Amino acid sequence: MTAESGEVLSSLTDGVAVDPDRLEVALGEPGATSMLVEFARLRVAVESVNMPPGEGFYRSMDQKLSPPPVRLGRVRWTQLAAAALVPCAIAMGIWVGRVTAPSPQAGLELAAYCADSRGALYAPGRITAVDNRRVECVLKGEWQPVAR
């Protein structure tokens, strides 16, 4: 068997396209059939590695390939800070709402008795003064904030 013919048979074993004329020559050489068969046996034998990686290998790879763990300490502080900000924001909103609410105007007329947040009554009639207590009153037929 020449080296050239051996290469042709080896390439044939690899599934590579070979020149048909060279293949014919190679197959005509003594020992060609046994060489092909032994190449095929060899391939099967090399592929059959029986021992897979151990459990330790997979455990270690799981640790290496899994995404980095979330830093809980940092998340907790962030969450706590955000949670603390919520009531502050609400309180701030209420305060801003009160500050910017329309002030009652002296001279407007109340249509009915009204009570403010402390329970003080406002009698129907013309508003003559402004205080700091919030009150919703019927002012010309519609409920509106008229005093703080």
Add this chain to the structure above:
Amino acid sequence: MPDSPAELFRCHHLAVFRYIQRMTGRADAAEDLTQEVFVRVLRSWDTYDQRGQERAWLFRIARNLAIDWHRAKHREAVGHSDPAALAVDSTQDVDTAVQEALDGLPVDDRDVFLLRVLGGFGHEEIADLIGTSPAAVRSRIFRARNALRSRLSGVAWGRACHQRRVES
């Protein structure tokens, strides 16, 4: 195309492991080096820009590590020893016999042969991977096959194949 190192690992780790196992002849070295392959992949994943070529990338890393391992172990000398001295006993386990025959090959020939058989790469891909011509690859693969064939001539293939079928 794998979209994460973990998926790449799932798809290819066994092929890489087997290649390294046959290259080194040792399961413990194969585990260590396979881990190192994927650690390197993980390190370079974000900057790797040849998507679709991941398998070749893996085997390039695996090959370099296996060759470095051989250099470190000074096993090159075994590859150039007398083939007759490495002929296997007919009573030997086939897997052991195959591994010993592989160990007796020059590292370059073994590498090319295993890239073909276990890596599944074509001759041109291997040529590209190791920086040589497809003709040189064909020649090396044949040389490896022929040497293995003569070293394993004493193996009782039929009995071994039968045993493997029964075990499986």
